[in-house]
Amino acid sequence: MIRLITLGLPALLVAAALFWIRPRRNGQARPAHSGSTITMLLAWAVAIVGFHPGVQEAADSVTRDLAKLASNALMLIASVSVVSWLMFLNHEQVEARRRLRPRLAFLGVAVAVMTAAFFSVPADRRWSSEFTNTHWGQAPVLLHVYTLAYVLVMGHATYDCLTQTWRRSSQSPWRVHRAGLRGAAIGCFFVLLYLAYKVVNAGASIAGVELFPGGPRCTTLVTPYRCAFSFTAPLLGVLLITAGLTVPALLWPAAKMLRRRWERKTAQDLLPLWTDVTAVRPQVILRAVVVETDPDVVLHRRVVEVCDGILDLDNHRSRAIERMATEAVERRGQAGTATGAAIVEAAVVAAAIEAARTDAREQDDPAPQATGESARAGDLRAEALWLRSVSQQYANNDIVRTAVAVQRQAAPTATAA
Amino acid sequence: MHAACENRLSDLLPLLPHRFSEEELVQAVSTLIGRPIYVEARDMRGNFACGLRERYSDREVISFEIHTSPLHRSQIICHELAHILCGHKGSISYADIPSDEELADMIDWSVLGISARTSYEEQDEQEAELMASLIVQRMYRATVMPAQRPAAADERWNAMFT
Numbered sequence: 001m002i003r004l005i006t007l008g009l010p011a012l013l014v015a016a017a018l019f020w021i022r023p024r025r026n027g028q029a030r031p032a033h034s035g036s037t038i039t040m041l042l043a044w045a046v047a048i049v050g051f052h053p054g055v056q057e058a059a060d061s062v063t064r065d066l067a068k069l070a071s072n073a074l075m076l077i078a079s080v081s082v083v084s085w086l087m088f089l090n091h092e093q094v095e096a097r098r099r100l101r102p103r104l105a106f107l108g109v110a111v112a113v114m115t116a117a118f119f120s121v122p123a124d125r126r127w128s129s130e131f132t133n134t135h136w137g138q139a140p141v142l143l144h145v146y147t148l149a150y151v152l153v154m155g156h157a158t159y160d161c162l163t164q165t166w167r168r169s170s171q172s173p174w175r176v177h178r179a180g181l182r183g184a185a186i187g188c189f190f191v192l193l194y195l196a197y198k199v200v201n202a203g204a205s206i207a208g209v210e211l212f213p214g215g216p217r218c219t220t221l222v223t224p225y226r227c228a229f230s231f232t233a234p235l236l237g238v239l240l241i242t243a244g245l246t247v248p249a250l251l252w253p254a255a256k257m258l259r260r261r262w263e264r265k266t267a268q269d270l271l272p273l274w275t276d277v278t279a280v281r282p283q284v285i286l287r288a289v290v291v292e293t294d295p296d297v298v299l300h301r302r303v304v305e306v307c308d309g310i311l312d313l314d315n316h317r318s319r320a321i322e323r324m325a326t327e328a329v330e331r332r333g334q335a336g337t338a339t340g341a342a343i344v345e346a347a348v349v350a351a352a353i354e355a356a357r358t359d360a361r362e363q364d365d366p367a368p369q370a371t372g373e374s375a376r377a378g379d380l381r382a383e384a385l386w387l388r389s390v391s392q393q394y395a396n397n398d399i400v401r402t403a404v405a406v407q408r409q410a411a412p413t414a415t416a417a
Numbered sequence: 418m419h420a421a422c423e424n425r426l427s428d429l430l431p432l433l434p435h436r437f438s439e440e441e442l443v444q445a446v447s448t449l450i451g452r453p454i455y456v457e458a459r460d461m462r463g464n465f466a467c468g469l470r471e472r473y474s475d476r477e478v479i480s481f482e483i484h485t486s487p488l489h490r491s492q493i494i495c496h497e498l499a500h501i502l503c504g505h506k507g508s509i510s511y512a513d514i515p516s517d518e519e520l521a522d523m524i525d526w527s528v529l530g531i532s533a534r535t536s537y538e539e540q541d542e543q544e545a546e547l548m549a550s551l552i553v554q555r556m557y558r559a560t561v562m563p564a565q566r567p568a569a570a571d572e573r574w575n576a577m578f579t
Contacts, residue, residue, distance in 0.1 A: 037577070089570065089574055089577060090573075171574070173560065174575075245577075249577075256562075283538070285537075286537050286550065296554060296557060300554055300557065304488075304553075307486060307488070307492070366462070369486075379556075380488060380553075380557040386486075
C-alpha cells in the first residue's frame with residue numbers, strides 16, 4: 001500500500017506538471033505562474049518518492065536515519081516551492097524573486113542546521129536507536145533543534161498557503177475554482193496537523209510521556225496510530241492540495257464547452273421573439289456582424305436587437321393588454337413569479353408587435369417595460385435568461401395568444417384614427 | 418470595419434483592467450481623448466433615439482434611455498463612447514432636431530455635432546454599434562474567462578487554472 005502510494009502520487013504529480021507544460025493552442029502564452037506551478041508539482045513528487053520504503057532503506061543503509069534527513073529536507077524544499085508559487089501569483093516576477101530570496105536563504109540555513117545537527121548526533125543516539133526510542137526525554141538536544149528548524153520552515157510555508165488559498169477561495173468568480181482552492185486550503189490544514197503532531201510529540205517526549213508509541217515504520221495508513229499524523233495527514237494534505245490545484249484546471253475545458261452550448265441554445269431559444277420583433281423593426285439588426293460565428297457574439301447581438309426592438313415598440317405597449325395578462329396570470333396563481341412576469345411582458349410585447357404590424361394607433365399612455373431588475377444583474381447572462389423566458393412564453397403561452405387576438409380586434413389603425 | 422474597430426480597441430484596452438465597469442470604461446476613453454465625458458440617464462421615450470452623443474469643444478455628453486434594462490443601457494453608452502473613439506463628427510446638427518422633440522430642449526445650442534442611436538443604415542452608426550458590441554462582448558468575456566495575460570494579482574489567481 002505504502003509503496004503504491006509513494007509511487008502513484010508522484011506519478012500523478014508529474015502528470016499534472018506535464019499538463020501545465022503542454023503547448024498552448026493558437027500560440028497562446030502560458031500563464032506567468034506556470035513555471036512556479038511546475039516546480040511545485042515536481043518538488044512534491046520528489047518529496048513523496050523520498051517516503052518510498054525502497055528509497056528509505058537505501059538511505060538508511062548509508063547511515064542510521066539518513067532517510068529521515070533526506071525526506072525532511074525534500075519536504076522543506078517542496079513546501080518552499082509552495083511559497084514560491086504563492087509569490088509568483090501575488091507579485092510581478094521581479095518582485096516575486098526579490099521576496100523569495102530571503103525565504104530560500106532561510107530554507108538553506110534550516111537544511112544546513114538540520115544536516116549539522118543530524119551528523120553531530122552519534123548514530124546510536126538518533127531517532128531509531130534503541131536508546132533514544134526508550135529514553136526520548138534524554139535524547140540529544142540537537143535532535144530537538146533539528147525538529148524546530150524543520151517545523152519553522154514548513155509551518156510558515158503551510159500557514160501562508162492555507163490563509164491565501166482560503167481567502168482567495170471566496171474571491172474567485174468561478175465555483176469550480178472556489179472549490180479547488182478550498183480543497184487546497186483543507187490540504188494545508190492536514191499538513192499543519194502533521195506539524196502540530198511533530199511539536200506535540202517532541203514536547204511530550206521531553207516530558208517523558210509517550211503519546212505516540214510504535215515502531216519506526218508504518219504498517220498501514222493508521223497503524224501504529226502515530227502514522228495517522230506522521231504519514232497519512234501530510235499525504236492527505238498533499239493529495240488535497242494537488243487535487244485542489246489541478247482538478248479545476250482539468251474541468252475548465254468542460255466548463256467552457258458547456259458555456260458555449262448554453263450560449264448557442266439560448267440564442268436559439270430567443271429566435272421566436274427576435275424573428276417577430278425584427279420583422280416589424282428591421283432597422284435594429286446590425287448586419288455588419290452577420291458573419292460572426294462565436295456563440296456569445298450571436299447571443300449578444302440577438303439580445304441587444306430584441307432590447308432595441310422592444311424599446312422601439314414602446315409606444316405600442318398597451319396598458320389594457322398588460323392588465324388583462326396580469327389578471328390571467330393571477331388567476332393561474334403565477335402572480336409574483338418570474339414566469340408570471342415573463343408571461344405579462346410577452347403578452348404586452350406580442351400585442352405591440354401586432355399593433356406595429358397592423359399600423360395601429362400608438363398608445364397615449366404606453367405601459368412601462370417589465371424591467372425584471374431583480375433577475376437582471378446587467379450582464380449578458382442575466383439579460384439573456386430573462387429574454388429567453390419571455391421568448392418561451394411568447395411562443396407557447398395561450399395568454400399571449402389571447403393578447404394578440406384582443407389587440408387584433410380592438411385597435412384602430414393609425415391611418416383610420 | 419471589424420479590423421479597424423479591433424485596432425481602436427487595442428489602444429483602449431491597455432488602459433483598462435481585465436474586468437472593467439462602465440465607469441472605468443468612460444474614464445479610460447476620457448483619458449484617451451483628453452476631454453471629460455459626462456454620462457446622463459434621461460427619459461427619452463417618445464424621442465427619435467435611445468442614445469445621444471453631443472460633441473462640444475471642451476467636453477462630450479452622452480445621454481441614454483433610462484427605461485430599459487441594465488445591459489441595454491450599457492450597450493447604448495458603449496455605442497456613444499464608440500462614436501467618440503472612432504472620431505465621428507456627428508451626423509446631425511442642432512438645427513436638424515425637430516423643434517417638437519423634447520431633446521431639443523436638452524441640448525446646448527453650442528453643440529458641434531450630434532450622433533443619435535436610431536438605426537444602422539449610416540456607416541458611422543454601423544461602426545459605432547459594431548464597436549459597442551465588441552466592447553460589451555469583452556466585458557462579458559471577462560466575466561466568464563480569466564485574462565490571457567494577467568496583470569494584477571487578482572487576475573493571476575483567476576487565471577491559475579487555465
